[in-house]
Amino acid sequence: MDEKRKRLTISRRDFLKGGAIGTAALSSGLLLRSGVEAQSAPPGAKISRITLKINGAAHTLEADNRWTLLYILRDQLGLTGAKQGCDGGQCGACTVLIDGKPLYACMVLGIAAPGKEILTIEGLAKGEELHPVQQAFVEEMGYQCAFCTPGMILSAKGLLDRNPKPSETDIRQGLAGNLCRCAAYPKIIRAVTAAAKRIAS
Amino acid sequence: MEGFVYSQPGTLREAFSLLTNKKGKLVAGGTDLLGEIQDGIIAPGLLVSLERIQGLKTMREEKNGLRIGALVTLAELESDKIVAEHYPLLAAAAGEVATPQLRAQATIGGNLCQRPRCWYYRGDFNCLKKGGAVCYAEDGENQYHAILGGGPCHIVHPSDMAVALLAMGASARVVGPRGEKTVPLEKFFVLPQVDVKRETILAPGEILVEIRVPKPLPEARWVFRKMRERGAWDFALVSVAAYAVTKDKVIQEARIVLGGVAPIPWRAVRAEQALKGKTLTGPVMRLAGEATVTDARPLSQNEYKIRLARNLVRQVLATLA
Ligand SMILES: Cc1cc2nc3c(=O)[nH]c(=O)nc-3n(C[C@H](O)[C@H](O)[C@H](O)COP(=O)(O)OP(=O)(O)OC[C@H]3O[C@@H](n4cnc5c(N)ncnc54)[C@H](O)[C@@H]3O)c2cc1C
Numbered sequence: 349m350d351e352k353r354k355r356l357t358i359s360r361r362d363f364l365k366g367g368a369i370g371t372a373a374l375s376s377g378l379l380l381r382s383g384v385e386a387q388s389a390p391p392g393a394k395i396s397r398i399t400l401k402i403n404g405a406a407h408t409l410e411a412d413n414r415w416t417l418l419y420i421l422r423d424q425l426g427l428t429g430a431k432q433g434c435d436g437g438q439c440g441a442c443t444v445l446i447d448g449k450p451l452y453a454c455m456v457l458g459i460a461a462p463g464k465e466i467l468t469i470e471g472l473a474k475g476e477e478l479h480p481v482q483q484a485f486v487e488e489m490g491y492q493c494a495f496c497t498p499g500m501i502l503s504a505k506g507l508l509d510r511n512p513k514p515s516e517t518d519i520r521q522g523l524a525g526n527l528c529r530c531a532a533y534p535k536i537i538r539a540v541t542a543a544a545k546r547i548a549s
Numbered sequence: 550m551e552g553f554v555y556s557q558p559g560t561l562r563e564a565f566s567l568l569t570n571k572k573g574k575l576v577a578g579g580t581d582l583l584g585e586i587q588d589g590i591i592a593p594g595l596l597v598s599l600e601r602i603q604g605l606k607t608m609r610e611e612k613n614g615l616r617i618g619a620l621v622t623l624a625e626l627e628s629d630k631i632v633a634e635h636y637p638l639l640a641a642a643a644g645e646v647a648t649p650q651l652r653a654q655a656t657i658g659g660n661l662c663q664r665p666r667c668w669y670y671r672g673d674f675n676c677l678k679k680g681g682a683v684c685y686a687e688d689g690e691n692q693y694h695a696i697l698g699g700g701p702c703h704i705v706h707p708s709d710m711a712v713a714l715l716a717m718g719a720s721a722r723v724v725g726p727r728g729e730k731t732v733p734l735e736k737f738f739v740l741p742q743v744d745v746k747r748e749t750i751l752a753p754g755e756i757l758v759e760i761r762v763p764k765p766l767p768e769a770r771w772v773f774r775k776m777r778e779r780g781a782w783d784f785a786l787v788s789v790a791a792y793a794v795t796k797d798k799v800i801q802e803a804r805i806v807l808g809g810v811a812p813i814p815w816r817a818v819r820a821e822q823a824l825k826g827k828t829l830t831g832p833v834m835r836l837a838g839e840a841t842v843t844d845a846r847p848l849s850q851n852e853y854k855i856r857l858a859r860n861l862v863r864q865v866l867a868t869l870a
Pocket residue numbers: 436437438574575576577578579580581582583584599619645646647648651654655656657658659660661662663664707708709710751755756757758782783784785
């Protein structure tokens with residue numbers, strides 16, 4: 349019994365400790381996360397020269413194989429439209445379109461992305477002219493703080509490209525991988541509905 | 550961790566050599582593997598991507614059933630016309646996995662080979678599964694752990710696809726440096742009492758290349774149901790896939806498989822026995838529900854799963870009746 353209790357308390361305490369240790373380990377760079385100080389040449393780093401096609405333009409860079417696409421976009425190329433929320437495939441703030449499909453940039457290695465068409469929120473408007481989904485988000489105020497908005501818009505574009513006339517259920521399911529901490533969901537859904545109409549007309 | 554080399558071999562033969570000689574780690578969609586690296590559970594020096602290997606991305610229907618290449622994504626399974634028409638159980642399960650973004654990237658092979666979600670395993674604990682001496686879940690936070698088949702490790706298998714595929718009687722084609730084999734999916738998963746460090750029969754260097762799903766009988770019916778804690782994406786608390794062949798309302802054959810309750814997708818053999826030769830009346834369904842959990846042994850915080858499993862089986866059978 350004593351032994352049992354000891355294990356229980358150990359496990360609870362270590363559990364909390366585990367969180368802190370995890371973060372410390374990360375800043376020494378397992379997979380490089382956005383916001384983490386770039387270590388230009390950490391010991392043992394494997395570097396590859398890669399060319400990524402982003403918003404129609406080719407970007408060539410010397411990349412650490414551990415860099416995620418999100419890290420490259422934000423910290424190497426200054427494309428900060430894709431947001432870093434969880435950095436673990438759980439929130440959708442980093443959503444970009446890869447070969448037309450909404451994917452989490454934090455779950456894609458940069459080294460696996462050459463040869464693919466990457467579209468970020470920065471590449472969606474045509475010059476000064478907003479994409480219909482962007483326009484609809486503005487008009488319907490499909491956001492509150494707007495942290496989730498780039499990801500929402502790209503998920504919505506991916507959905508509407510596949511399914512131009514989505515029902516409300518289709519929209520909810522299509523955006524199920526994007527969380528909004530402000531819970532602006534009703535307006536987001538209205539914006540996507542409006543965007544579908546806008547594109548159809 | 551030192552960085553890793555990333556290789557994209559074009560053939561299985563090259564992949565075997567990288568996996569066995571250089572101790573590479575296989576990566577398909579990467580949605581599970583990247584998480585494992587990020588959380589510091591593994592620190593591979595070499596990643597071997599399956600992406601450029603020919604033939605792993607195809608799915609086709611033949612006379613006896615469906616052949617799904619290991620790299621077919623869950624999004625493809627969810628939206629494929631043939632799957633929707635003849636194998637809707639698979640489409641239903643695929644649609645319940647994670648989120649649209651993850652389904653577009655996650656492969657069927659990776660889904661079956663994904664590692665467990667036990668928070669001690671994912672956290673900084675050197676538990677049994679990682680070669681340590683104790684299972685922290687046993688006396689710790691175990692509300693999401695196994696009620697059946699557990700010990701010495703009590704994970705639940707996280708895959709929704711495994712549950713559906715097992716109910717369909719699928720098998721797995723595995724290729725390794727020394728040849729290939731096709732095993733029923735039931736034999737593909739391994740209980741911790743057999744080997745606590747892995748969840749499948751795959752030896753280092755072996756690759757799951759294809760899933761085969763037999764064509765269901767015309768009179769077969771099926772249901773997939775997944776219970777989770779919240780409305781948005783989540784792993785199953787308990788899921789049930791049922792496949793039944795009936796003749797004049799009498800059950801000829803039934804396969805009932807549960808997710809979220811055991812370290813492997815759990816075939817409820819006792820429930821199946823309780824159903825065979827019976828018609829689906831209220832008492833029969835209740836009996837099958839009870840039979841599902843007869844052998845259950847809950848941990849300190851997960852007794853609720855017993856009721857959940859029992860009632861979910863009843864509910865699923867009611868929709869089949
Ligand atoms: C936020 C989140 C929510 C999730 N929710 C669910 C859920 O509700 N239901 C569910 O079922 N899953 C869920 N998952 C898990 C997800 O489905 C898996 O991560 C995914 O299916 C893995 O596929 P992948 O192709 O990305 O595999 P990878 O990450 O590339 O590989 C996973 C593992 O399998 C091995 N592997 C991959 N392919 C093969 C092969 N062909 N042969 C041998 N070994 C192989 C790899 O070495 C690795 O160890 C969730 C994941 C996340 C991040």
